[in-house]
Amino acid sequence: MEEDLSKPRNPTPAELEILRALWKSPGSTVRELMESSTGKPQGYTTLLKMLQIMHEKGLVERQEDGKAHRYSAASGQSETRTGLVTDLINRAFEGAAKTLVMHALAAKRPSREELAEIRKMLEMYEERTEEEPK
Amino acid sequence: MEEDLSKPRNPTPAELEILRALWKSPGSTVRELMESSTGKPQGYTTLLKMLQIMHEKGLVERQEDGKAHRYSAASGQSETRTGLVTDLINRAFEGAAKTLVMHALAAKRPSREELAEIRKMLEMYEERTEEEPK
DNA sequence: TCCGTTCTACGAAGAGTTTCGTATATTGTA
DNA sequence: TACAATATACGAAACTCTTCGTAGAACGGA
Known part of the structure; x- marks a missing residue:
């Protein structure tokens, strides 16, 4: 091969x-x-x-x-992590990040502080998504 | 074996x-x-x-x-998905669901509607986590 | 120089995954 | 009954992943 x-x-x-x-x-x-x-x-x-x-x-x-x-x-940790997540989203979640996120939350029950951080990130993405409607 | x-x-x-x-x-x-x-x-x-x-x-x-x-x-889709996500969180994200979620968002850029749904779920978890401090 | 230590290189074994060829049994039909 | 179609069972090959034994090169000290 x-x-x-x-x-x-x-x-x-x-x-x-x-x-x-x-x-x-x-x-x-x-x-x-x-x-x-x-x-x-x-x-x-x-x-x-x-x-x-x-x-x-x-x-x-x-x-x-x-x-x-x-x-x-050879690759950074972040790149590698993104690659692994992308693969899993495609193979097991039909490409929907949303569904993976829901299962991640259910599986690991983040702390209150972590949840707040995630929400902050989410709001950032919401703003950005508004600007770029692709 | x-x-x-x-x-x-x-x-x-x-x-x-x-x-x-x-x-x-x-x-x-x-x-x-x-x-x-x-x-x-x-x-x-x-x-x-x-x-x-x-x-x-x-x-x-x-x-x-x-x-x-x-x-x-033999197992439901949801159970299986949770198993796969749990494995990935442990192997690549040091057990931190938060980090995986951040990479998932970066990798797949969910739509505005999906982001709103995720945020809704998140708020639900925030309430619940407040009640059970374990 | 000679010997012990430490390194890389190489090859192969064992386990697991994926693919498929062949054998065999069963069913329905002419 | 005999044949064609279609099913499962079985075994093995090809491939990948993981592990490790052995060989040989390079280095430093007595």
Whole structure:
């Protein structure tokens, strides 16, 4: 099968786990990621192999540092999150963000403060949507 | 590996596609699903095999109808959606529904009407959250 | 220089997902 | 009854994801 290098695909669960660590500590070596890992313990070569594959896929960038490599996420956390949400909205919510939002609220019951923040964002979008009727 | 039949796992992408058809037309036969399929064309036995596997996993129920089987989703659309959203919130948003909601709005720009509906839901949750401070 | 440490590279195994070919049973009809 | 159509069951191939063992290169200290 061909590889599509034009746009980065959404990360798999294990890849996302690694990206989370890289967003927190960009420019980490494999060893550093190993030692700061909080998830389930992985072998060193397992993590290395994942990073090699992610590099082939274009999910991470790396630079040499002595004999080791330092890895960073190729896309920002926000972009990646948007990609994941978009995929889920399309696959499970027929493209309707509204429906996903309703289920998110039902699933996680945000605190009063969080609800207020969401409402603030919402009002911002309401104003903006009025101006651009596309 | 052991099978966990206690709670239904989240469906895979191909499984979700089938579930969407079953929520729309419960009690469908394989042939009916084949013919009403809008996605990419699948072979008959491919779809049949998927349904057999989903039956083993407990994702669908089936009843005999003559020599054929009629399939229905084992869980409702809403439950399944909540499961998928919960998984994504945990894996990519550190458990914060608020952050996912913000990205969903950014990704799909809901219409003015949808925004108003979301805000209405939000206000409902704000009231309820006030009453139950857990 | 030699040895131990630490790194990358490579290959492959195991699990899960998705696809489909083939075999077999059942039904309805001429 | 015999045939054609249509159904399920079964097994395996192709693909992806995840894990890790082994090999070999590079570095630093005794």
